[in-house]
Amino acid sequence: MPSPTRRLGLFIVPLALIAILVPAAAFATDVAPTAADMRAAELQTLSLVNAQRVARGLVPVRLDTRMASIARGRAAYMAQTGDFDHVQAGGVTVFDIIAARKIKWYEAGEIIAWNTAITAADSASMAVDMWMASPTHEAIIVSKDFNYAGFGMVVSPTTGRRYWAGVFLKGPDRTGAHAGVTSVASTPVDGGKARVVLRWSGSDPRLQVLTSGLAVYEIQRRSPGGTWYSYGITTSTSAVRTWTRGLTYQFRVRARDHAGNWGPFHTVSVTP
Numbered sequence: 001m002p003s004p005t006r007r008l009g010l011f012i013v014p015l016a017l018i019a020i021l022v023p024a025a026a027f028a029t030d031v032a033p034t035a036a037d038m039r040a041a042e043l044q045t046l047s048l049v050n051a052q053r054v055a056r057g058l059v060p061v062r063l064d065t066r067m068a069s070i071a072r073g074r075a076a077y078m079a080q081t082g083d084f085d086h087v088q089a090g091g092v093t094v095f096d097i098i099a100a101r102k103i104k105w106y107e108a109g110e111i112i113a114w115n116t117a118i119t120a121a122d123s124a125s126m127a128v129d130m131w132m133a134s135p136t137h138e139a140i141i142v143s144k145d146f147n148y149a150g151f152g153m154v155v156s157p158t159t160g161r162r163y164w165a166g167v168f169l170k171g172p173d174r175t176g177a178h179a180g181v182t183s184v185a186s187t188p189v190d191g192g193k194a195r196v197v198l199r200w201s202g203s204d205p206r207l208q209v210l211t212s213g214l215a216v217y218e219i220q221r222r223s224p225g226g227t228w229y230s231y232g233i234t235t236s237t238s239a240v241r242t243w244t245r246g247l248t249y250q251f252r253v254r255a256r257d258h259a260g261n262w263g264p265f266h267t268v269s270v271t272p
Contacts, residue, residue, distance in 0.1 A: 032160070033120035038153045041120035042068060045151040045166070048128040049141050056142050059208040061149040062175055067167040068150030070097050071110075074165035075154040078112065082156065084163075086110060094167055107170035109140040114161045120153065123162040131166075145170050147207040173212040176263030177204045179255035186243075186272040194245045194272030199238045202255035202263075212259035220265070222250040243272045 033041070043063075050060035074094060078084055087093055094110040113130050117123040131137035140146075146168040154163050179202035186194045204214045219231045219239060224247055231239065243249055252267040 031118055032155045033123075033162075037120040038155075041124040041153055042072075042151045044121060045124045045128060045153075045164070046149065048125065049149065049151075049166070052128070052132060052141055058142060058144065059147075059206055061146055061168065062205075062207065064148035064150050064169060064171075064174070066101065066103055066150070067148060067169055068152060070094060070101070070152075071150050071165040071167045072152030072154065073097070074110070074112070074167070075152040075163040078114070078163040078165070079154040079156040079161065082159070084112065084114060086112065094165075098167075098169070103169075103171065105169050105171045107145050109143065109146065109168040111137045111140055111166045111168075113164040115164075116161055120162070123153065123164070127162075127164045140166075140168055143168065144208060147171065147209050148174075170209060173204075173207060173210050173257060173259040174261055175205050175207065175257075176261040177214050177255035177257040178202055178263050179217055179253045180266040181251065181253055181268045184251070184268060184270050186270070188245065188272075189242060192245055193242050196241045196243050196270060196272055197238065198241065198251055198270075200253045200266075201237055202253075204255075204257040212257045212261075215256050215258045217253055217255050218262075219251070219253045221252075224248055228252075243270070245272045247271065 046063055053060055077088055095108055098105055098108055111131055113127040115123055115126045115130070117126050131141060148169045148171055149166060151164065151166045155161070156163065179200060181198065181200045183199045184196065186196045188194050200217065200219070202214055202217060204211055216233050216235055218233050220228045221231065221241070222228045248269055248271045250267055251270055252265040254263055254265045256262045
């Protein structure tokens with residue numbers, strides 16, 4: 001594995017900038033957002049970051065729940081200690097945490113922020129605005145090297161500050177491939193049987209880097225009231241089967257990429 005590259009986003013945006021981002025009435029330290037609000041704001045932050053990437057012709061970074069967990073832990077540390085820094089007690093950095101969790105990575109970066117916006121949604125927007133106003137943070141957000149990211153928000157129980165951390169990763173493809181049934185056609189063979197032609201297609205979602213590519217499909221069939229029967233693994237995109245006329249079967253397909261990531265099944269009902 002190549003030597004990991006490390007990037008820390010230095011917090012260089014003046015805190016005075018906070019006062020002009022949202023109206024003064026939107027600030028408070030005595031109203032804490034709920035856990036659900038904060039989780040929604042974390043996803044909002046990912047969406048806002050990806051909007052910045054797409055505007056520059058880049059591929060959106062995919063959510064990595066492992067990075068989100070690490071980011072939430074980093075935000076919790078800052079909220080509990082008030083230590084607004086990329087280095088925790090004992091000299092621990094986000095890179096040490098990634099390595100300790102045995103996550104395979106080639107490059108990583110971290111950005112942090114805090115503000116006092118009253119709602120979690122406003123806090124998310126403000127954090128992204130502040131990061132984009134800082135060349136150091138912006139360079140991480142719009143990097144051509146990262147393919148995954150996760151964000152965490154935690155409120156300080158003593159000051160009410162909303163602490164944020166974002167962790168970006170360049171790592172192996174771990175996004176499942178897509179597959180879908182594209183057409184079904186049946187032709188009567190006799191009074192009781194029909195010839196059914198099934199077609200499907202798939203793709204491996206593009207990442208900014210290290211997209212592994214579509215490898216194989218698995219196709220399955222279930223008779224009315226029965227269990228799923230697998231036709232096995234295949235690279236084909238069509239199949240011909242003879243089924244009983246008048247019965248409703250279910251047919252489904254899923255795809256795997258070269259990294260071994262299966263996507264969800266796509267299921268259709270077929271009545272020959």
